[in-house]
Amino acid sequence: MADLLTEKIEEHPASLPAERVLEELGVSAGRGLTSGEAARRLEKYGPNVIESTSREGVLEILWRQINNPLIWVLLASVLLALVLGETIDALVILAVVVANTLIGFMQEYRAGKEIEALASYVPDETLVLRDGGREMVPAAELVPGDILLLQAGDRVPADARLLEVRGLQVDEAALTGESVPVSKDVEPVAEDTPVADRTSMVHNGSFVAGGTATAVITATGRDTELGRVSAMLEEAQEVETPLIKQIAVVGKWIAVAILAVALLLLVLGLFRGFPLADAVLAAVALAVAAIPEGLPAVITITLAIGVRSMAARRAVIRYLPAAETLGSSTVICTDKTGTLTRGEMTVRQLWAPGSGETYELSGVGYAPEGELSRNGERIEEVPEPLRELLLAGVACNDSELRREEDRWRITGDPTEGALLVAARKAGLTADEVRELRPRRDAIPFESERRYMATLHGLPEGGQIVYLKGAPEVVLERCEPDAGEVLERAESMAGEGLRVLALAARKVPGELEELSEEDVEGGFELLGLAGMIDPPREEAIEAIEACHRAGITVKMITGDHKATAAAIGRQLGLLEGDGPVLTGKELDELSDEELIREVERTNVFARVAPEHKLRILKALQARGEVAAMTGDGVNDAPALKQADIGVAMGITGTDVSKESADMVLTDDNFASIEAAVEEGRRVYDNLRKALTFLLPTNVGQALIILIGVAFFPVVGGEALLPMLPTQVLWVNLVVAVALALPLAFEVLEPDAMRRPPRDPDAPILDRILLLRTAVVGLIMSLVGVGLFLFEYGFRSGGIEAAQTMAVTSIIFYQIFYLIECRSLRGSVFEVGLFTNKWIFVGIGALLLLQLAFVYLPFMNFLFHTAPLGAAEWLLAALFGLVVLPVVDLEKRWRRRAESGQAGPR
Ligand code: ATP
Helix, strand or coil, rough: CCCHHHCCCCCCCCHCCCCHHHHCCCCCCCCEHHHHHHHHHHHHCCCCCCCCCCCCHHHHHHHHHHHCCHHHHHHHHHHHHHHHHHHHHHHHHHHHHHHHHHHHHHHHHHHHHHHHHHHHHHCCCEEEEEECCCEEEEEEHCCCCCCCEECCCCCCEEEEEEEEEEEEEEECHHHHHCCCCCCCCCCCCCCCCCHHHHCCCEEECCEEEEEEEEEEECCHHHHHHHHCEEEEECCCCCCHHHHHHHHHEEEHHHHHHHHHHHHHHHHHHHHHHCCCHHHHHHHHHHHHHHCCHHHHHHHHHHHHHHHHHHHHHCCEEEECHHHHHHHCCEEEECCCCCCCEECCCEEEEEEEECCCCCEEEECCCCCCCCCHHHHHHEECCCHHHHHHHHHHHHHCCCCCCEEEEEEEEECCCCCHHHHHHHHHHCCCCHHHHHHHHEEEEEEECCCCEEEEEEEECCCCCCEEEEEEHHHHHHHHHHHHHHHHHHHHHHHHHHCEEEEEEEEEHHHECCCCCHHHHHHHCEEEEEEEEEECCCCCCCHHHHHHHHCCCCEEEECCCCCHHHHHHHHHHCCCCCEEECCEEEEEHHHCHHHHHHHHHHHHHEEECCCCCHHHHHHHHHHHCCCCCEEEEEEHHHHHHHHHHCCCCEECCCCCHHHHHHHHHEEEECHHHHHHHHHHHHHHHHHHHHHHHHHHHHHHHHHHHHHHHHHHCCCCCEEEEEEECCCCHHHHHHHHHHHHHHHHHHHHCCCCCCCCCCCCCCCCCCCCCHHHHHHHHHHHHHHHHHHHHHHHHHHHHHHHHHHHEEEEEEHHHHHHHHHHHHHHHHCCCHHHCCCCCCHHHHHHHHHHHHHHHHHHHHCCHHHCCCCCCCCCHHHHHHHHHHHCCCCHHHHHHHHHHHHHHHHHCCCC
16 A cells, blocks of 8 residues: 555655645545546555554453463462372363463453453544535545545544645644644745644644544555554553452452461361371362452452443443443433434524514525425415525535435534525525635634525625524624514424524625634624424433432533423423523532532423533532533533543544543434443442352351361361362352353343442442351351261261362352342342353353262362262252242342332
């Protein structure tokens, strides 16, 4: 893949005049490439992607598995066993350590890859000119010669030579490290200018911070400057979540505690007259028993499964910790247009001065089929003032209306698309308007300014500026000042309509460029257009679901107060006139006042992106965990500040996606609610895995302790109820076969009916610790009891007795697993058969245990002996003990909980 230009010419495109570059690339700035030519070039130059080398080195991931205090304890045990001549045991422990490390490694590697793939799955499209029209093209399919149409918020998808700019500011931090946006223009630069100073070019990986530009692509993929330095940019994707870190800390303490207890045990053994080898073996057994070897793999897999199911529900997690945080979110701040509403605007009302009453326009969606009427009477001939209004709406417009197969679609802003559709219903097409009013310049729409203006030539000579925007902004610039029109706009907004005002002003023919000063005043009002954007049905339901789950939903919109209030009521966010705060009112509040107000206000109108940041900070000052949506360039700071920044996959700018923790592939509020639900499920399932695994460790450690403290020394040898290798067998086989299926556990029926969890609460809370103690203690009694029974009464020998202990623990765990499927309720509330993996796990475990008991090879490795049918039955019966115990504990806790306060 060679750079097209360097292939043909010596000079760098940055130092050539724009026309030369176009010529060399064989493309017209006004029409772009044909699709045939683009396909041919794609074939030749390959896709516009920079393959990333793995973000975290394989060795690093591997080292992270090994560099774990618990693994060190195990390795020390291997050494000790070797020194004592217990070679087989040493090898078995070592094999288990290696297998465990490899499993952990593979899981983490796969999860990391999967998450990486998901992050890049966020749709990435760019607006280009092809075949003479604007088209959204996947960034990967761009080729040299494509004409890019860039605007604020876009990520520059390739290296390109600028052809036309309007106040272009580009953030090139990714490439140059310089975080202040730089101005760019079309003037060629000197031949050997370094990349950072090539002001006539835009580069792959930078962001448009302001203004607009047209540019022609000169290099794609690996040939871009970014491609050359891509190794520098591999940003590390964090795979550690707060929970994993919390567990790592707990793990360290556990390791220290285990070492201490193991030492004590060694001393105790010696004191009781154990031979040294046996005392050491007991200490090793204890260490091995107490370490939850399977835990790390279980956690990673549970998270990965959660992230995958979130993606299936249209919420792509870009930053893994968000998967956990989601479950604890207490507030969701969301945009209105397109997220809570359908985002399909339809002009319903039109009004022009001198035309008297408001006109109604019928029809739905973008199909330009509808009729004009007034007071229920159809109007055939469009009156002149209305025609002027519609014409301005089409002229001051960057969107396009197109028929694709049977559907009408628009490219660009739906608000503008609606104006095209309305004009077309009245028989006015965009082509016609382009002819009548050729455009010379434009100031694009921005949320902060709330208007857009364009400069056009007039057929009779001279020029005209069209201004379109929020009524208060436009009317302020009109003469004579029209207070009564503002009232009309208010009453349209009160019906939930989004209202735009349009105005015009004649200017002399010499004016070449439009600046903000040119639109400060002297306009003549052309009229108002009111459009509907109905709420999404699923958003109404999702808001109800959030409320049931103790999550507040706040709507933050750039729209008019009255519009926002009307939509807020339809969505169930407001009752009656409820408090609605506008950006202006917000500006007058001090931070302390805002912290007070933010609690009771659910609708914020006419806000600019910087207000979002203030609202967030106020919420966070109240201790809320806040999710915030955003789509524009200026939303990036708020998205970063939010506990969960949510970007829009379809309409969002690239900057916003890059700053977000999560991207919605369908821009729909309901997907946020779905992600919260998944977040709660993930967290619950992690807790279930912990609740299930930890008692095993406590139980087995107690078994060893009891053995060392009380069992007799027979014939100069210590009697241990379980050997280290047998303990490892339980820890690993049980963990993998039984704890993993818990990751697939379905949502508990009450999960979205309880308040959000306290994000600061430790994962190992009192409830979990108590459960661990009780279940572990009883497990040790069952294990020791059956060991003694087998050893003493059935005299099956030490090996059969140990096998009996292991088997009874396995059964105990199988029954305990069933209890762990619900944290608080009984299994029957979750549904006995809702998770088929549980049965797969139990089946697999029983098969493995059969091998453990009967295969001569396993008997040799693990010092086990075959058991009879009666022994199996006995082990199963004693295992059942766990059911009533945990059931009672759950019941007792539910009673205690219902006694005290509800939500936190
Ligand atoms: P939300 O924040 O709920 O998504 P929004 O982002 O659509 O709302 P803005 O786009 O900031 O809100 O629009 C604010 C106001 O600016 C609108 O109420 C409207 O009056 C005006 N406006 C919106 N789009 C345009 C446009 N393309 N041209 C001119 N004015 C516009």
